Amino acid sequence: MDRISKSKRRLARRLRSRRMREREGLALVEGPGVILEALRSSVEVRWVLVGEEYGIEESGGAIVAACGERGVEVLYAPDREVRDLCSTDAPRAVLACVRPAPLESRPLDRGRYLMALGVQMPGNLGTLIRSAWAFGLDGVVIGAGTVDPWNPKVVRASAGAVFHLPLVAEPEGEDAARLNLLCADAGGGAVEAAEEARARDWVLVVGNEGSGIGPAFGDLGRAVAVPLADGVDSLNVAMAGSILMYELTRREGGAD
Numbered sequence: 139m140d141r142i143s144k145s146k147r148r149l150a151r152r153l154r155s156r157r158m159r160e161r162e163g164l165a166l167v168e169g170p171g172v173i174l175e176a177l178r179s180s181v182e183v184r185w186v187l188v189g190e191e192y193g194i195e196e197s198g199g200a201i202v203a204a205c206g207e208r209g210v211e212v213l214y215a216p217d218r219e220v221r222d223l224c225s226t227d228a229p230r231a232v233l234a235c236v237r238p239a240p241l242e243s244r245p246l247d248r249g250r251y252l253m254a255l256g257v258q259m260p261g262n263l264g265t266l267i268r269s270a271w272a273f274g275l276d277g278v279v280i281g282a283g284t285v286d287p288w289n290p291k292v293v294r295a296s297a298g299a300v301f302h303l304p305l306v307a308e309p310e311g312e313d314a315a316r317l318n319l320l321c322a323d324a325g326g327g328a329v330e331a332a333e334e335a336r337a338r339d340w341v342l343v344v345g346n347e348g349s350g351i352g353p354a355f356g357d358l359g360r361a362v363a364v365p366l367a368d369g370v371d372s373l374n375v376a377m378a379g380s381i382l383m384y385e386l387t388r389r390e391g392g393a394d
Contacts, residue, residue, distance in 0.1 A: 142187055142213040150187070150223045150233065156286040165288035167234040168226045170197045175298025177204040182237040186210055189217030189231025201232060225290050238288050238300075241280055241307040246317055248339050249276035251306065252383065253319075255355060256283035256346035257375060263287060264295020265376035266344065271299035273387045281308040281355075283346065317341050319359025321351050322382055324372040326361030329385050334360045342386060344379040347372070 152158040153166045164184065167176050176183055186205050192198040193214065205212045217231035224233055252270045257263045263285050270278050280287055287293075293300055309317070318340045320332065329335050343359060345351035364373060364381045372378070 139190075139214050140212065142215045146185070146187075146213065146235075147223065150235070153235070154225050154290075156289065159286065159288055163237055165236055165238050165293070166225075166290050167236055167293055168224045168229050168232075168290050169294045170201055170230055170232055172294055172296075172298045173201055173232060173234045174204060176234055176236055176301050177201070177208055177210065179298070179301035181239070181301045183208065183210045184235040184237060185213055186235075187213045187215060187220055187223070187233040189220040190214050191217045192220070192231035197230075198232060226294055239305075242277070242304050243307050244277070244304070245313070246279070246306070246309055246341050250339065250387065251275060251277050251279055251341045252379065253279035253281055253308070253341050253343045253355070254284045254345075255281035255308075255343060255351055256349060257344065258283065258285050258346065260285050260289045260291035261295045262374065262376040264292040264297075264300075266379050267292070267296040267303060267305075268299045269376075269380040269383050271296075271303045273383045275303070275383065275387070277304035277306045279306045279308055279341070314355060315358055317358070319343055319355060320362050320382070320386070321345075321356050321359040322363070322375075322378055323350065323356070323361035324363050324366075324378075326363040328365050329362040329382055332360050332362050335362065335386055340386065342379065342382055344375050344382075347375050 159165050167173050220231040221229050267278050318334055318337050320340050320342050322344045343355050
């Protein structure tokens with residue numbers, strides 16, 4: 139049974155910081171289901187830390203077995219020490235270190251994408267990424283001011299979708315102007331009534347719940363909204379974005 143080294147303990151603590159994640163090119167993954175998704179994906183899993191007691195449980199044993207199938211190093215420590223290295227609430231005694239791919243640079247004029255601008259709550263971004271994967275989108279654009287998609291709370295809220303869906307860099311000026319942008323806005327028209335929503339290729343833009351999308355993208359696209367009951371101003375960005383993704387993808391080619 140290999141014990142975790144002091145250097146890896148220090149690394150795990152450093153990776154709580156976005157700056158250090160970007161510097162090291164590594165990220166932490168918490169939660170048994172999410173770790174299994176990482177092991178099922180093409181992401182590079184560097185090592186997995188398992189609690190000594192948790193490792194003999196059924197779910198812990200499944201992770202150890204999956205590591206064996208992929209040739210991933212398994213390390214052990216007392217359950218309490220593993221949980222102390224985690225940053226999410228009520229963690230299980232298991233933790234993985236992965237090397238995520240950098241944000242892709244790709245044209246967005248063909249395909250269906252979600253763009254997150256200034257989405258700062260980890261749970262919201264994770265839920266949006268999970269919905270984008272569930273509804274078959276081609277990728278998620280991580281825009282300016284958005285929380286790090288490799289924040290452990292984002293990864294966990296995504297239920298592992300971050301390992302299966304391309305994460306894309308924000309387009310610049312002229313490239314953005316050529317896109318079919320659908321901008322989530324509580325003051326916009328119903329999404330099903332927008333002609334632009336019937337196109338096969340689109341980018342759904344969601345923004346910060348307080349400040350919105352902003353003119354850099356908001357002025358370039360069609361504002362669309364989920365119809366709400368009288369007296370209701372808006373929805374949580376993760377909820378609104380998920381409903382809009384469903385509405386946009388439920389019709390093949392945008393046709394009923």
